Amino acid sequence: EDQVTQSPEALRLQEGESSSLNCSYTVSGLRGLFWYRQDPGKGPEFLFTLYSAGEEKEKERLKATLTKKESFLHITAPKPEDSATYLCAVPNSGGYQKVTFGIGTKLQVIP
Amino acid sequence: GAGVSQSPRYKVTKRGQDVALRCDPISGHVSLYWYRQALGQGPEFLTYFNYEAQQDKSGLPNDRFSAERPEGSISTLTIQRTEQRDSAMYRCASAPLSGSSYNEQFFGPGTRLTVL
Numbered sequence: 001e002d003q004v005t006q007s008p009e010a011l012r013l014q015e016g017e018s019s020s021l022n023c024s025y026t027v028s029g030l031r032g033l034f035w036y037r038q039d040p041g042k043g044p045e046f047l048f049t050l051y052s053a054g055e056e057k058e059k060e061r062l063k064a065t066l067t068k069k070e071s072f073l074h075i076t077a078p079k080p081e082d083s084a085t086y087l088c089a090v091p092n093s094g095g096y097q098k099v100t101f102g103i104g105t106k107l108q109v110i111p
Numbered sequence: 112g113a114g115v116s117q118s119p120r121y122k123v124t125k126r127g128q129d130v131a132l133r134c135d136p137i138s139g140h141v142s143l144y145w146y147r148q149a150l151g152q153g154p155e156f157l158t159y160f161n162y163e164a165q166q167d168k169s170g171l172p173n174d175r176f177s178a179e180r181p182e183g184s185i186s187t188l189t190i191q192r193t194e195q196r197d198s199a200m201y202r203c204a205s206a207p208l209s210g211s212s213y214n215e216q217f218f219g220p221g222t223r224l225t226v227l
Contacts, residue, residue: 004153032213043115043202043218044154051212087153096213097142098167101153 002027004090006102013109016077021105023088024070032096033071035064036087038104044087078109113137115219117203123225124193132188132222136205143186144204144216145178154202154218160186161208193226200224 003026013019023033032051036044048057050066057064061082063074073086085104092098116135124130136143142161146154156170163183171177175193180186190197200223204216 034213034215041220043204043220044216045218046215049213049215089153091213097144097159097161098156098169100156103151103153 002090002092002100004088004100004102006086006088006105008105009103010106011108013075013078013107015079015109015111018074018076018078020075021073021086021107022070023073023102025088025090027090028093030068030090032091033066034089034091034099035071035073036089036101038085038087040084044101047086075107078107080109080111083107083109115203115205115217117201117219117222119222120220121223121225123227125227126194127192129189129191130193130224132190132201132224134186134188134203134205134219136184136186136203137217139207140205140217141183141208142206142214142216143180144206145186145188146202146204148200148202148221150200157188190224193224195226198224198226 005024007022035047038044048064053068055066061076065072085106087104089099089101118133144159145157148154158168158178160180175191178188200221202221204218206214206216
């Protein structure tokens with residue numbers, strides 16, 4: 001069964017303090033990995049898709065990377081508005097429509 | 112344009128009652144997904160549709176849960192004879208049809224179901 005594990009479950013950073021979130025997975029034949037951001041009381045919002053090991057994507061202070069076993073979401077000089085839960089997900093076998101989400105990392109950035 | 116909408120936003124019901132949760136996807140989106148999200152957890156897949164066809168319902172917990180999308184647009188998730196363990200946030204998402212690559216899913220605000 002496909003599994004997605006995210007760590008840490010919660011992370012508290014000072015504004016400007018860079019860090020990384022981890023998403024590790026056990027899937028047979030990874031065909032992609034997705035990152036979403038979820039603000040309290042709202043639905044997840046798409047950030048990135050990564051398809052192959054070595055691929056990187058960037059958006060403002062966020063940079064996602066992918067290896068054969070895990071993905072990292074690097075946050076450079078975070079701001080309080082980056083506070084959210086960050087979810088990663090992988091597609092199940094047979095297509096890209098059914099995905100398995102991790103439990104997420106709750107990030108709090110303190111001014 | 113308008114995003115995914117869900118109604119009601121909050122539903123409180125008594126154990127044993129049936130509930131119907133509605134999802135109105137983004138106009139033109141072919142795919143529609145239902146998830147259940149417990150507090151502190153990621154969304155858990157329930158079922159999805161392409162157009163009006165239900166493609167996968169493997170995530171539905173048991174036969175009390177059903178979903179339909181008769182005209183390929185609005186969808187209803189129905190839970191019969193609700194139980195307290197059904198209490199959760201139910202989220203709907205829509206997306207353009209996925210082919211050989213992933214299309215981002217646009218999530219609605221969810222329906223918070225509480226079964227007393």
